[in-house]
Amino acid sequence: MDILNSLNDKQREAASHDQGPILVIAGAGTGKTKVLTHRTAYLIESGKAKPWEVLAITFTNKAANEMKDRISNLIDYPIDRMWIGTFHSICVRILRRFIDRIGYDKNFIIYDDDDQKTLIKDCIKELDLDPKYYSQSSIKEFISNEKNRRNSPDKYINENYSNYINRNKGEIYALYEKKLKASNALDFDDLIIKTLELFEKNEDVLNFYQDKFKYILVDEYQDTNNAQYKLIILLGRKKDGSSNVFVVGDEDQSIYGWRGADITNILNFENDFKGAKIVKLERNYRSTAVILNAANQVIKNNCQRKGKKLYTEQNEGNLIRIIETADERDEAFTIAALIRREHRENKIDYSQIALLYRTNAQSRALEEGLIGEGIPYKIVGGVKFYDRKEIKDIMAYLRLILNQKDDVSFDRIINVPRRKLGDKAREAISNYALENGLSKFEACFDFDKLGLQPSAAKSIESFVSVMEMLMIKKDVMPLSQFIINVIEDTGLKDMLLQDPSVEGRSRLENVDEFLSAAKDFEERYEENSLEDFLVHISLLSDLDKTAASNDVVTLMTVHSAKGLEFDTVFITGLEDGMFPSIHNDEEDNIEEERRLFYVAITRAKRMLYMTHARDRIRYGSHEMRMKSRFLDEIPQECIEESDSLAFGNKKLQQLEHRVARKTGFFADPAQEKDEVKPKLKESDFKLGDKVWHKLWGKGTVVQLKDDIIVIAFESKGIRNLNLEYAPIEKL
DNA sequence: TGCGTGCGGCTTTTT
DNA sequence: GCCGCACGCA
Secondary structure (H helix, E strand, O other): OHHHOOOOHHHHHHHOOOOOOEEEEEOOOOOHHHHHHHHHHHHHHOOOOOHHHEEEEEOOHHHHHHHHHHHHHHOOOOHHHOEEEEHHHHHHHHHHHHHHHHOOOOOOEEEOHHHHHHHHHHHHHHOOOOOOOOOHHHHHHHHHHHHHOOOOHHHHHHHOOOOHHHHHHHHHHHHHHHHHHHOOEEEHHHHHHHHHHHHHHOHHHHHHHHHHOOEEEEOOHHHOEHHHHHHHHHHHOOOOOOOOEEEEEOHHHOOOHHHOEOOHHHHOHHHHOOOOEEEEEOEOOOOOHHHHHHHHHHHOOOOOOOOOOOEOOOOOOOOEEEEEEEEHHHHHHHHHHHHHHHHHHOOOOHHHEEEEEOOHHHHHHHHHHHHHHOOOEEEOOOOOHHHOHHHHHHHHHHHHHHOOOOHHHHHHHOOOOOOOOOHHHHHHHHHHHHHHOOOHHHHHOOHHHOOOOHHHHHHHHHHHHHHHHHHHHHOOOOHHHHHHHHHHHOOHHHHHHOOOOHHHHHHHHHHHHHHHHHHHHHHHOOOOOHHHHHHHHHOOOHHHHOOOOOOOEEEEEHHHHOOOOEEEEEEOOOEOEEOOEHHHOOHHHHHHHHHHHHHHHOOEEEEEEEEEEEEEEEOOEEEEOOEOHHHHHOOHHHEEEEEHHHHOOHHHHHHHHHHHHHHOOOOOHHHHHHHHOOOOOHHHOOOOOEEEEOOOEEEEEEEEEOOEEEEEEOOOEEEEEEOOOOOEEEO
16 A cells, blocks of 8 residues: 555554554654554545544644645545644543533633643632742642542542641642632643543443544553553453553653653553553654764663664764863854754755754853844743733633633733722632532622722623623624634733733733634634633644744753754753752653653754853852763763863853852952963974863873864863863973 | 832742 | 742832
């Protein structure tokens, strides 16, 4: 069959597999997506399955969209009838249809991270617990864990009754669940959990979907958590004992353990699905031999793996450059200078260059370097578009209009824009709501019974009448038109217009962008109600918007980079405590950090740079840093180490000196004068000369070319230095 | 009720 | 070094 022609033997073996469970271990860059898409196309083209009988699950919308695009290039079927999506979006689709079976309203809303935290904060306050002992983030993690383990609050409280702290955590969990339910809201975990619950309590629904989905494909199987795993089992194991589950994954790229992903799901696949076939894809089509060699050697240090070794038929390629810099500013400027060089001399598009880091906080310094050199860039992640205050405000209005039980949204906007409704009014509303079993917004309809000052009651009255009008408008206007009405009628627009600051203007621009997103959604989808739009946004991540952008450098965390590839990659901040993160120092976690490093390495096709700083500012103060232990796991023959000075440009040098003066780290003022001494020339040295370096001491000249001098230091190994700037003396 | 100030805690990664 | 919170004043 034509569709399978472009695959290699292993890929074809996987893609054309017929009946029964199969696990495809697909190393980085081995054509995983190709196998998934070609298999799907093959199933349909060969008549084994109708398009609507295939369920393909991915982890990101971006991956889902890419799959759809690529499949539609392979076959002629309309792909919109196929179920291709993330775990979360697939579950929403099922819940939208059947959630009333487990006591929810079909127009439920989805609470994101932020909403969750707000709700948790309310719970802690309501239970009168000290936020010092119960932080929002730890409680959030706790609740998520318990949910995914499928422990109910009651069960947890019973089991931990004697432990005061844990019992209280259980109480928070219980109240949180109660409030969620009352708001007719689901959090991210619920999307999966409630689908499980639906299936478990309604055999007919489960049977319906089991019959419907003749073939199930799961991408990134190593990242499934307990609940997702159960979902696959439920849908995948048919009543007649058969199971056409096709999972693709790579245990070496399992990097979401902290989010509940369970690497044993992939390691134990054969036990869960008896008679499973296993295919390993090990031929890499992405990277040079040097890069692959480094990746293989690094990941070899892990124990939790099935083991595989990537190979390539590409040539050796460039050595990996490891660069030590003075601090994070030096790091940023060095990288910027190198990017310029790659762009100019090697004609590498900016869009083919990525800067990776362990934590989002690192992006700021890097950004400054790029700005300094005038290099265009974009940042993936960090503060997401839909997380911006002005956008969240509009969303809160939209959600409240849709679902009057949404207390979190109500609290957000009741005094935005200012309506002179402060703590007093809020308290009165909240009390009345509690006494009468209403949501806060519903309570507002009884504005004359709340026992408020006349002015406050009047304010609520006008708020309610605006909202009532909007609830009517919702059903008679196209989406984007309606949202414009919301922004104008509620006074949000005037509020933004009144702010003349730069931030104010950018907020207005964001609102405009939001409106065009709504317009776009309205035109693109047939199911374009407000409900649909809100779901769409809730499940969207920043990553999904990265595809269509112009020639700019990409900055992102290593996590975000999974699944992507670039010609040139910079892995930054390779210092102990940073990468690996100080939080993941124990044995188990260090393996996940190593996998993360492995993911980072394998993003690079041609050129890989790694940087680490000696000194980095964290929490506002300087910290000395050691280079990452992971760097020592890369074979010597793959790397070329140097100091940032080897790439010296004017800016960098000035910077270096400013740093020196400020911190006294480099040199004392007396030494600084040395810099004025005549520049060194190539002819000043010959191979084998002994030299003295200000920082690294004694060394021997081993190579000289174009103003770059390579010196073997007794303590520091081989370094490249720029003759023009290197602080060295002939001995 | 709204706004300014000062203090403390915190950063891992995100569908 | 930033954000959120508590407190105090107009």
